[in-house]
Amino acid sequence: MSKEKLLELSKKAEGLKLLYVEDNKGLQQQALKVFEKIFQDVTACDSAEEALSSFKRNQPHVVITDISMAKLNGLEMAKMMKKIEPFTKIIITSAYDDKEYLFEAIDTNVSKFLKKPISIVNLIEAIEKVTDEIHFEKNKDLFEHYIKDAFQYQDTMLILIKEEEVLIVNKKCLEFFSQESTESFKEFFVNFDEQLLKHNSFLYNHDNVDWLKSVKENSGKLFNVKIADKENNSRHFILKAYKIPDKENVFILSFDDITELNLLVIYDKNAMQQEKHENQKKIIYNILEVIKRNKSSIKIYSSYKGLIISNTGVLEYISEDYFIIQTPYMQLRAIKINNSLTIESELFPIAVLCDVKKVDFESGQVFVKKYRFIEDMPSQREFIRVEPEENHKITIFYESCKILADVRIVDISVEGAKVVLSLLPAGLKAEDEIVVDIVFKSGAKPLIINVKARVKVLTELKREFEMLLFFEHDSKVKKLLTEYVANRQMALIREFKKL
The missing domain is CATH 3.30.450.20 (PAS domain)
Incomplete structure (x- = not known):
């Protein structure tokens, strides 16, 4: 047995008492040379009667005893000791390979049964096992005491x-x-x-x-x-x-x-639409405080050409002026491109759109300066939406007439698209039906899609108009769109990773 192993075991046994019971003086003296290198407090006894008396006085943590002794054998002594102190660890040694002894030792809750002659390796392993058990039980008791104590305060x-x-x-x-x-x-x-x-x-x-x-x-x-x-x-x-x-x-x-x-009101239906901007900021700040206090994470969403990039984030600092989020490097890259991010949490009734003050790649932190509630929750998107290639062509027909305007697709999914027009034809309104011709030039051959669509949302912007379209397609067109969106998504992932 190496000196390093004995030193390691002596550190584990620090503060533990050993009672060694062996009526063979020669064996006792040999074993004590080993035990005294491990335990600082060792008591040796020649008989079970002497050992019981010593046990009551000193209350050792570990007992190593032979079975065969005059008057009272080691197992009977072990039973008496267990009645006095059930948590004492007892190692039994015996020259006999008797199953009855073994079963009785198990019933007595003996920690280890070793057959003589005992190798130093087996003995050390047995001592290490019981010292580990003692420390585990001590830690368990301390843990339970700490829990009970901590609970009350x-x-x-x-x-x-x-x-x-x-x-x-x-x-x-x-x-x-x-x-x-x-x-x-x-x-x-x-x-x-x-x-x-x-x-x-x-x-x-x-x-x-x-x-x-x-x-x-x-x-x-x-x-x-x-x-x-x-x-x-x-x-x-x-x-x-x-x-x-x-x-x-x-x-x-x-x-x-x-x-x-006073956050109960924000979870009521339509309450968020009625809240003023300043009040929203206070509500968001209060919820962020609760999230940080409970050491919970938030979900961060950014986009790259329609592709959603998402990771968890941890709130590092919060003030009324700004807050700091820790998030992975890839997320920081997506945030830097947009100079904004969207956050969600189980405590927010809807998503929060944040304007970015600074992105610090070295510390892995993003500094947020302005924030407000938005209804578009990235986690609840039903379909993947992607931004098409710049060289796409889109033509829209309304009441069989081509709309003479500059038109481009903002993003597209299998079920619809968001488009922007420079001009709006007279009479076009939400729920009207239109026909859309789209040409994508991403592959070896152009992909041409002709599909009917319904205008679900029509919004007037500063210098243009935005339409949200829902496609009314057959299975053939749906298959073409599914393949296009999937291929475009993979292309954008590769493109983003190269940035």
Whole structure:
């Protein structure tokens, strides 16, 4: 056995006491030379009776004992020791390969059973095993003590659960729900879904949604919940589940009360359209504060010629003037091209469009100066939209007449396109039917598409007009568009990577 291994093991055994029981003086002296290099506190005994007396006085962490001894054998002694201190680690040595001894050792919860003659390697492995077990149990006890202690001093409501059973609940939570103890809260928690009030886009039990299953399956995600207090006033909480590492199905449920931010109204239908710009900024700022406080991430979207580039981002700093987001390099490149980005979070009712102040590639950060709500949410786009090649040609016919205007496609999908016209023919309005001829020159042969379309949205810009078209195509045209959009998407990905 190397000196390095013994030194490593002696560090693990630091602070641990060993009781060694062996009635053969020769073997005892040989073994003590090894044990004293590992343990700082070693006691040797010749008999089980002497060992029991020493055990009661010194309370050793580890006991190594032979089975065969006069009067009281090692296993009987081990049983007595386990009754006094169940967490003591006991290693049994025996010259006999007797299955009855082995089974009895297992029943006694002995840590290791070693057959004589014992190699130094096997002995060291056994000692290392029990020292690791001791440290694991100590850390476990410290962890549980820390959790219980930390729970009581948190400003948020906290519940520790395993499966669906409540293990610990903090004082703030007991007080809010008018419960006297953890035991009474356990019964209360069985019907906890009744506490979650219905609210637009909030989490509560409905249809096939199970609130507890949802938060556990999405550990780390933020959920809006509404709960009534003692006076029956609605309170707005951010609910988050934290999965405890190395603990099977154990979670901390955190309820962060954000009622004072007055955000409930923004989740009501059409509320965002009625909010003034300045009020929107304050609302967004407050939500960003909640996201940062809960150490949650946001989803960032940028585009390159219609191609959506998306990554997660972490809020590094927030002030009323600007905020800083950390995000991967590829996302920073896309942001730099557009000088803007869109962010989404489970806490935002709709997406937020941000103007960029600065992109710092060295630190991986983007500085955002202005932001506002927008209805177009990138995550909810049904179809891939891409910007076509610059040399495309588009001709539009309205009431069998060609529209004599400069026309270009902003982006196109399998189901429709956004186009811009320099002039608008008299009488053309939303829901009118038109015919579109498109020529794409990306391949060896031009791709020609002739399709009927309906004008869904018509918007007058400063010097031109924008139309959102929905195609009314057959399967042949749909196949051509599907192939074109897929090929164009791959071409844009390659192009973006080369930038």
